[in-house]
Amino acid sequence: MEYKGYIINEDGKSIKVTNIKDFNPVHTFECGQCFRWRRQKDGSYTGVVREKVVNLRFYDGILEISNTNLDEFKDIWFDYFDLGRDYTDIKQKIMKDEVMEKAIAFGSGIRLLKQDLWEMIVSFIFSANNRIPMIMKTIEAVCRKYGNKIEYDGNTYFTFPSIDALSATDVQELEVCRGGFRCKYVVETARKIASGEVDIKELNNLSADKAGEVLMKLPGVGPKVSDCILLYSGTKYEVFPTDVWVKRVMQELYFKREASIREIRKFAQEYFGELAGFAQQYLFYYARENGIGAG
DNA sequence: TTGCAGGGGTCAA
DNA sequence: TTGACCCCTGCA
Numbered sequence: 001m002e003y004k005g006y007i008i009n010e011d012g013k014s015i016k017v018t019n020i021k022d023f024n025p026v027h028t029f030e031c032g033q034c035f036r037w038r039r040q041k042d043g044s045y046t047g048v049v050r051e052k053v054v055n056l057r058f059y060d061g062i063l064e065i066s067n068t069n070l071d072e073f074k075d076i077w078f079d080y081f082d083l084g085r086d087y088t089d090i091k092q093k094i095m096k097d098e099v100m101e102k103a104i105a106f107g108s109g110i111r112l113l114k115q116d117l118w119e120m121i122v123s124f125i126f127s128a129n130n131r132i133p134m135i136m137k138t139i140e141a142v143c144r145k146y147g148n149k150i151e152y153d154g155n156t157y158f159t160f161p162s163i164d165a166l167s168a169t170d171v172q173e174l175e176v177c178r179g180g181f182r183c184k185y186v187v188e189t190a191r192k193i194a195s196g197e198v199d200i201k202e203l204n205n206l207s208a209d210k211a212g213e214v215l216m217k218l219p220g221v222g223p224k225v226s227d228c229i230l231l232y233s234g235t236k237y238e239v240f241p242t243d244v245w246v247k248r249v250m251q252e253l254y255f256k257r258e259a260s261i262r263e264i265r266k267f268a269q270e271y272f273g274e275l276a277g278f279a280q281q282y283l284f285y286y287a288r289e290n291g292i293g294a295g
Numbered sequence: 296t297t298g299c300a301g302g303g304g305t306c307a308a
Numbered sequence: 309t310t311g312a313c314c315c316c317t318g319c320a
Contacts, residue, residue: 032303127303130314134302179314179315180315219306222306299319301318
């Protein structure tokens with residue numbers, strides 16, 4: 001069966017998608033954009049997306065996804081893995097200098113996942129002033145406590161909780177998930193969205209700046225978290241989330257001096273234009289994995 | 296063993 | 309513009 005240029009075989013348990021380019025699961029799942037994909041001993045990745053648990057492996061240009069089928073490929077995975085986008089072309093366009101050449105070579109298999117907007121809002125509120133392993137633990141605990149149970153391959157997994165589930169809880173209860181001072185932001189945010197005070201369905205129709213303004217009405221969401229939410233939900237690609245790592249790599253490799261977050265964002269958005277978000281992801285992964293600016 | 300700094304920012308003063 | 313902030317890890 002062919003679907004939008006990909007040849008897909010399904011056997012009732014899994015699908016194999018051939019002709020996948022510009023994809024490497026390590027680059028994609030370890031580049032800081034997602035928190036719920038876990039590397040298995042055999043090198044495959046298992047993750048929860050929407051109501052599904054799947055296991056994924058990649059070899060010889062073949063993307064094999066277990067516990068799914070062709071209908072779900074069309075409905076979920078094609079968009080989720082951004083398979084309609086030509087990353088070869090994107091990379092060429094943002095490879096403007098030697099820095100980007102190195103960063104892109106290093107993370108050549110990064111794809112920006114189109115993840116659930118609500119899940120990104122909560123996840124990146126938890127990310128503020130926090131470390132990745134800790135963020136993952138907290139999110140997992142939140143799913144365990146407030147999500148729905150899914151059984152797969154002898155293990156129990158949990159879906160990401162609904163807006164209603166988190167708006168109905170109270171801060172003290174959420175705090176057992178070890179989210180610290182961010183818990184009050186998450187509960188308040190859930191309530192503002194549930195009540196309709198902040199409308200997150202309209203973000204697609206707004207400019208990136210306006211969409212950011214809407215998101216920043218939510219407690220715990222500032223410029224950086226807002227950019228992450230927009231980028232990793234596939235809502236806007238011209239944003240340039242500037243955290244401490246991106247700040248460091250930009251200072252060291254572009255500015256050659258101290259520069260403010262504001263200045264860096266502005267520069268990047270002018271330099272990379274509508275593809276700034278992609279550039280950020282290669283730069284972030286390159287900086288963090290190589291400890292650029294850390295010493 | 297204990298103690299302390301600091302982290303993929305945001306908020307409030 | 310600057311400190312506090314939950315919790316945890318790394319390192320004296």
